[in-house]
Amino acid sequence: QVQLVESGGGLVQAGGSLRLSCAASGLTFSSYTMGWFRQAPGKEREFVAAITWSGSRTKLVDSVKGRFTISRDNAKNTVYLQMNSLKPEDTAVYFCAANDFSSYVGAGNYRYWGQGTQVTVSS
Numbered sequence: 001q002v003q004l005v006e007s008g009g010g011l012v013q014a015g016g017s018l019r020l021s022c023a024a025s026g027l028t029f030s031s032y033t034m035g036w037f038r039q040a041p042g043k044e045r046e047f048v049a050a051i052t053w054s055g056s057r058t059k060l061v062d063s064v065k066g067r068f069t070i071s072r073d074n075a076k077n078t079v080y081l082q083m084n085s086l087k088p089e090d091t092a093v094y095f096c097a098a099n100d101f102s103s104y105v106g107a108g109n110y111r112y113w114g115q116g117t118q119v120t121v122s123s
Contacts (some may be wrong), residue, residue: 001026002024002025002026002027002046002098002112003024003025003026004023004024004096004097004098004112004113005022005023005024005025005114005115006021006094006095006096006115006116007020007021007022007023007117008020008021008070008117009021009086009094009118009119010034010119010120011017011115011119011120011121011122012086012119012120012122013121014086014087014088014121014122014123015085015086016084016086016121017082017083017084017086018085018086018119019080019082019083020036020047020080020081020085020094020096020117020119021078021079021080022034022036022071022078022079022080022081022096022114023076023077024077024079024098025077025080027098027112029074030053030054030102031053031073031098031100031102031105032047032053032099032102033050033051033052033053033081033098033099033100033102033103033104033105033123034050034051034070034072034079034092034096034097034098034099035047035048035049035050035051035096035098035099035107036048036050036079036081036095036096036097036112037094037095037096037110038090038092038094038095038119039092039093039116040091040092040102041094043092045062046061047061047106047107048060048061048064048068048081048094048115049061049064049068049070049081050070050099050105050106050107051070051071051072051079051105052058052075052076052102052104052105053074053102053103055071055072057103057105058070058105059084059105059106063064063089064083064090064102066085067081067083067085067086068081068082068083068084068086068088068109069081069084070082078095079106081094083090083119085120086119086121088121088122088123089121090094090119090121091120091121092118092119092120093116093117093119093121094114094116094118095113095114095115096114097110097111097112097113097114098110098112099111100104100109101108108117122123
């Protein structure tokens with residue numbers, strides 16, 4: 001079955017950096033757009049970033065542009081989210097997800113989801 005396993009979360013001070021990884025198995029990774037989402041306590045899950053199957057196109061939510069970068073390594077079946085200049089408002093559980101519209105880069109219609117990794121940014 002399809003598994004998406006996130007790692008790399010943790011506690012970091014404001015201004016610090018973290019790199020999240022999401023390892024995929026049970027699917028043809030290079031056929032999927034991959035996305036990152038986050039959910040803060042008491043808030044709805046929100047879209048953060050997406051990358052097409054080839055990595056040629058990416059999309060980031062405005063609040064993280066200039067600070068976060070999404071990338072992927074199809075040889076390793078892994079997608080990354082590099083997070084720099086972290087702010088307390090970035091605190092959330094971060095989820096990766098797979099969308100089988102491989103050239104789509106957006107927030108909707110993700111079929112598979114990971115369990116999430118906690119990111120906490122202290123002020």
